[in-house]
Amino acid sequence: MSSEIDSSTLLSRASQLIDLARKAGADAADAVVVRSRSQSVSVRLGKVEGTESSESDDFSLRVFIGKRVASVSANPGFDLQALAERAVAMAKVSPEDPFACLADEASLAKSYPDLQLLDTTEVSSEMLREAGLAAEAAALAVEGVTNSSGAGASAGMGGLVLATSHGFEGSYMASRFGHSVSVIAGEGTGMERDYDFDSRLYYAELDDPAVIGRRAGERVIKRINPRQVPTGKDVTVIFDPRVARGFVGHIAGAINGAAVARKSSFLRDRMGQQVLKSGLYITDDPLIVRGPSSRPFDGEGVSGERMVMIEDGVLKHWFLSTSTGRELGLQTNGRGVRGGTAVSPSSTNLALEPGDITPEELIRSVGNGFYVTELIGHGVNMITGEYSRGATGFWIENGELTFPVSEVTIASNLKEMFMRLTPANDIDRKFGVAAPTFAIEGMTLAGR
Structure with missing residues (x-):
């Protein structure tokens, strides 16, 4: 583990690469190594379906000659001088790019804090297997769950090694651990699927696999026997935190x-x-x-x-x-x-950032509306803001979640949606994009 975390050798190679690029004729250069180590185990119906393990150190060299720039990539073991000379040769015949350049020297980090991104806990493939099996078993134990789409667990780390021709040298590593499970409820054409997962930097902070499995099972049985609802043009839609993050x-x-x-x-x-x-x-x-x-x-x-x-x-x-x-x-x-x-x-x-009311208060305030738990498709035009996506979730009646809903479409324009958004207070910051439950008024819902 210590040899994987120690980036001094890679930093030395990156610095050598820059020196060789300068000698070959580059005005400026930077070299980066993207590090990756991962292992995962997937299971289904009590048996291991697959195990994966990978590691890589991917080098990239970027060189500048005037306003011309070129980049090349390589795996460990490459010839440093040959790579540097190739990059410079490519830059000489590249079209000019008036905006490509290194960051200004004054803006470079002179020092930086320890953000505690790396957990060095050793996680064996056996531990990953047991976690996946435990999550699946807990989900299947929920009454009404009829099948499994699989479960899994993973552990890994990744990071960056960077050196530049104007004096910056730095590296960092971050760990990542995860548990997940997906299960099915119902039979035949009435089958429904749902899932749950957790992902953390620190292994000890992961939710227990059995808890994840139970949550997945409880989510999917609530989706059995969904209905369509009538089309409406002024519907308040509440986004569950899962879909809120995507929004x-x-x-x-x-x-x-x-x-x-x-x-x-x-x-x-x-x-x-x-x-x-x-x-x-x-x-x-x-x-x-x-x-x-x-x-x-x-x-x-x-x-x-x-x-x-x-x-x-x-x-x-x-x-x-x-x-x-x-x-x-x-x-x-x-x-x-x-x-x-x-x-x-x-x-x-x-x-x-969250608002001041609870999700329950937000739902009660809506009266009648639609609570979305999953979105389907990619009907978002980022040039115009037009928004139209398939959705499933639960109908809100008299301020309470009632029956499951599927095969509907919600639509509006993002400009209008942004101005009609009301957040609750239940933000979970364990994700890189964090959002609370929120409501958006005045959306169109296309149903039956």
């Missing part, structure tokens, strides 16, 4: 600087304007200790800070990397992410 992801996509630069965001002209209801806040914080998406520096060596992206409903910031910032005439805010050989902006620990 907040749409907000993140709309305020991503890369989408703004491409003019593919419906919020591209709304900086400084009201985009959410007054009183609502979207925050992003890469420096949360043991945060699920925390990082001491980004993919360019820049430390990000906690930012209020949307404050009291007003849009204040885009997510920016260095090149995206330059394209928009702005400075990076430490949100650059390495994806292969490219750097693009992304959120870290993103949250729609």
Whole structure:
């Protein structure tokens, strides 16, 4: 384990690679190693269906010659000099990119905190197998559950090693553990499926597999014998936290600087304007200790800070990397992410901050409406904001969840949805995108 965590050898190779690139003619360069170690076990109906184990250290070198840039990737064991020379040769014949560059030296992290992202607990394949079996057994023990779609457990770690030609050197590792199970209730054409899972940085903080299994079983039996409901044009829809997190992801996509630069965001002209209801806040914080998406520096060596992206409903910031910032005439805010050989902006620990009422109070306040537990399809147009997705969940009558609902579609426009959103207070920050239960008024529901 210690040899896997120690990144000094990789950092040395990355630095060598940069030196060779400079000698080959590069004006500037950076080298990154994306580290990955994982193992998982899947089970179904009491038997192991599969085991997987993988590890990799993927090198990428990016070189700059004037306004020309090129990137190459390689696995461990490659010839450093040959890779550097190849990258420089590619850059010389590449088209000019006026925005590609390293982060400004002044913005580089000089020091960074220990965010406690790595749990070195040794988890054996036997422990993973037992966890998967326990989750499945607990789910199957719930009365009404008729079959299993499978269960699993996983353990792994990943991280980043980064060196740049203007003096930055850094590395970090983060662990990740998970349990999951999916089960079926009902028979024939009346079968319904549901699932539950947990994912944490620290193994000891994972929910017990039996608890996860029981929750999955209890969720699926509630879905038996769903109905359709009549079409309505002014329906209040409540989003369960599971689907609420995905909805907040749409907000993140709309305020991503890369989408703004491409003019593919419906919020591209709304900086400084009201985009959410007054009183609502979207925050992003890469420096949360043991945060699920925390990082001491980004993919360019820049430390990000906690930012209020949307404050009291007003849009204040885009997510920016260095090149995206330059394209928009702005400075990076430490949100650059390495994806292969490219750097693009992304959120870290993103949250729609909670309101003051409980989910139960929110449901009671609706009277009649639709509580969504699962969304189907990808009917979201990020250029126009048009939103239309298949949905399942439960009908709300007289302020209470009643019968299950399926085969309906909910639709509106994200611009209007943002302005009609009311959050509850039940946020769970163990996910990289966190959101409470929330209601959105005035949606169209297409049913029978």
